[in-house]
Amino acid sequence: MPIWNFAPGPAVLPAEVMRQAREEFLDWNQGGTSVMETSHRSKAFMRMAGDAEADLRALLAIPDAYAVLFMQGGASAQFALVPLNLTAPGERVDYVNTGHWSRKAIEEAGRYCHVHLAADAAPPGTSVPQQAELALSPDARYLHYTSNETIGGVQFDYVPDAHGTPLVADMSSDILSRPLPVEKFGLIYAGAQKNIGPAGLVIVIVHKELLGRARSETPSVFDYRKVAAEGSMLNTPPTFAWYMAGLVFKWLRRQGGLAAMGALNRAKAEALYAAIDGSDGFYRNAIVPTSRSWMNVTFTLEDPGLDGAFLDAAAAAGLLNLKGHRVAGGMRASLYNAMPLAGVLALGEFMRDFAERRR
Numbered sequence: 068m069p070i071w072n073f074a075p076g077p078a079v080l081p082a083e084v085m086r087q088a089r090e091e092f093l094d095w096n097q098g099g100t101s102v103m104e105t106s107h108r109s110k111a112f113m114r115m116a117g118d119a120e121a122d123l124r125a126l127l128a129i130p131d132a133y134a135v136l137f138m139q140g141g142a143s144a145q146f147a148l149v150p151l152n153l154t155a156p157g158e159r160v161d162y163v164n165t166g167h168w169s170r171k172a173i174e175e176a177g178r179y180c181h182v183h184l185a186a187d188a189a190p191p192g193t194s195v196p197q198q199a200e201l202a203l204s205p206d207a208r209y210l211h212y213t214s215n216e217t218i219g220g221v222q223f224d225y226v227p228d229a230h231g232t233p234l235v236a237d238m239s240s241d242i243l244s245r246p247l248p249v250e251k252f253g254l255i256y257a258g259a260q261k262n263i264g265p266a267g268l269v270i271v272i273v274h275k276e277l278l279g280r281a282r283s284e285t286p287s288v289f290d291y292r293k294v295a296a297e298g299s300m301l302n303t304p305p306t307f308a309w310y311m312a313g314l315v316f317k318w319l320r321r322q323g324g325l326a327a328m329g330a331l332n333r334a335k336a337e338a339l340y341a342a343i344d345g346s347d348g349f350y351r352n353a354i355v356p357t358s359r360s361w362m363n364v365t366f367t368l369e370d371p372g373l374d375g376a377f378l379d380a381a382a383a384a385g386l387l388n389l390k391g392h393r394v395a396g397g398m399r400a401s402l403y404n405a406m407p408l409a410g411v412l413a414l415g416e417f418m419r420d421f422a423e424r425r426r
């Protein structure tokens with residue numbers, strides 16, 4: 068029986084990549100040691116690291132004017148590092164609140180600067196604000212938004228226009244899921260453990276104009292300019308996660324890049340929302356259709372008393388990790404790049420079958 072892992076992160080990785088990593092586990096690059104046992108300063112590792120960056124640049128068509136950083140501390144560290152690197156104390160920044168993760172980013176930024184809410188979705192947040200609803204401050208140092216709320220299942224279907232202010236995005240749960248106009252952004256950050264690779268790595272794509280503005284108290288390992296100047300090797304990087312990310316980038320290129328992933332991810336999301344919408348109310352997704360996430364599909368059962376039976380039967384059918392986040396309840400199916408269409412179709416069929424049996 069195939070196993071389909073719908074976990075929100077750490078999440079499923081491409082089977083082909085996992086097999087390659089297994090094959091190379093004890094003897095990487097014919098060096099006789101594992102990549103985990105290899106110096107980050109060795110020629111072989113430096114070459115691999117450079118290839119990973121080049122593949123990411125090719126996938127996202129990242130212009131030369133941007134630095135790509137391989138950092139640690141997860142996306143949560145970036146909640147603090149963005150204001151520390153881009154503002155002086157007391158300066159104003161604009162944030163869009165669309166749910167759990169934007170609230171976390173807002174709370175942390177509030178420790179360092181004056182946060183103005185450009186838009187504020189009251190919980191539970193069933194849509195993203197439209198461009199015309201964004202109240203931008205004339206003196207904001209940047210505009211921050213969360214492109215995909217992993218817990219709520221709400222995703223931006225457009226790139227906000229910040230009217231010349233640097234646009235900053237937390238793309239932890241939808242980076243690399245479809246083509247992206249990087250040139251519209253000042254800075255993009257993303258934790259790796261969804262669409263990139265194992266946890267422990269966070270990617271930062273930052274316009275070089277924004278480097279060199281860090282507050283003096285910013286730790287050196289978290290100062291974007293210093294990290295960029297040292298090729299993300301100011302200290303020992305998370306070598307295994309970087310290696311795995313490199314394999315995933317190569318895999319993505321073999322799949323046809325982000326245009327192909329976008330078409331596949333759209334088809335996966337449409338199939339699952341169709342199963343929910345076509346269930347005569349047995350399942351329900353509360354998100355406004357244009358704000359529905361392609362990556363994290365949330366739904367509730369009409370009778371929450373059936374939640375346990377649903378999860379047990381799903382697990383018995385090989386459909387794993389469908390329980391919604393503890394703050395949201397209900398169900399959530401995460402459909403990252405490495406989840407094949409076949410897994411989503413299997414879930415849709417199981418849901419139809421379960422509804423028929425338990426209605």
Ligand SMILES: Cc1ncc(COP(=O)(O)O)c(C=O)c1O
Nearest residue numbers: 141142143168217237239240258
């Ligand atoms: C959108 C988003 N931002 C931030 C985070 C926090 O990431 P980390 O645990 O890597 O700090 C997550 C984690 O799931 C997330 O989904």
